[in-house]
Amino acid sequence: MPQPAAISDVLNGILSAPSWLVCVIAGAVVFAEDALFVGFVIPGETAAILAGVAASLGHAPLALVLVVVVLAAIVGDSVGYEVGRSYGTRIVGSEKLQKHRDRLDRAQDFLQRRGGAAVFLGRWTAFFRAVMPALAGSARMPYPKFLAWNAAGGLLWGVAVVMIGYLAGQSYAKVAHYFGWGAAGAVLLIVVVALVVWRVREHRQAS
Numbered sequence: 667m668p669q670p671a672a673i674s675d676v677l678n679g680i681l682s683a684p685s686w687l688v689c690v691i692a693g694a695v696v697f698a699e700d701a702l703f704v705g706f707v708i709p710g711e712t713a714a715i716l717a718g719v720a721a722s723l724g725h726a727p728l729a730l731v732l733v734v735v736v737l738a739a740i741v742g743d744s745v746g747y748e749v750g751r752s753y754g755t756r757i758v759g760s761e762k763l764q765k766h767r768d769r770l771d772r773a774q775d776f777l778q779r780r781g782g783a784a785v786f787l788g789r790w791t792a793f794f795r796a797v798m799p800a801l802a803g804s805a806r807m808p809y810p811k812f813l814a815w816n817a818a819g820g821l822l823w824g825v826a827v828v829m830i831g832y833l834a835g836q837s838y839a840k841v842a843h844y845f846g847w848g849a850a851g852a853v854l855l856i857v858v859v860a861l862v863v864w865r866v867r868e869h870r871q872a873s
Contacts, residue, residue: 683720683725685720685727688717688726689717689730692714692734692735695712696714696739696742697738697741698710698742699742699795700738700742700745700746701743701749711823711827714735714828715827715830715831717828718731718828718829718830718831718832719832719834719835720831720835721831721832722835723835728828731828732828735824735827736821739820739823739824740816740820742799744799744813744816746803747799747807748803749803750800750801750802750803750804751806766797773788773797773798774801777798777801777805777807778805781807781811782812783815785799785815785816787819788819789823790823799816
């Protein structure tokens, strides 16, 4: 069984990458989730939360992490919109997405009923976050309308998820200071398990 010092070394090794690398990785994953459908496999909020944890431990400036994550979310959605506008019908009808057909149909119905609000609200659910920009582009939603709702959702979502990671990191550092790295590792493990349970429940609700 790993000793507390070993746990500390592993966690710090993950979170102590250079600040520029933390921001590049977080921004790239958030961007890819929205623009390239990678979100089916790698949720962008995971990268954003970890970047927030890294900021709380002093490994990256919080302001920079916030700016990078928010801009990546907005720009990624805009790229996804353009992809959907140009190739939406082909993408939605592709064989790779057939296993998601029911959820795609619900996303399209949600977009038809709610319009721009669906772009904003879709930001908070992993599947909708990955497909809504392309569906909005495919539906020929006017880009200024899309951008307004996209920017609002990207700003609030980006700040929220980064701050969740930041506050979790603050708790981790405080526990480590007062009770040692072993207790801090246990707290972080509980947080990770809670996030996994939340993701599973979200996936089941979406299904």
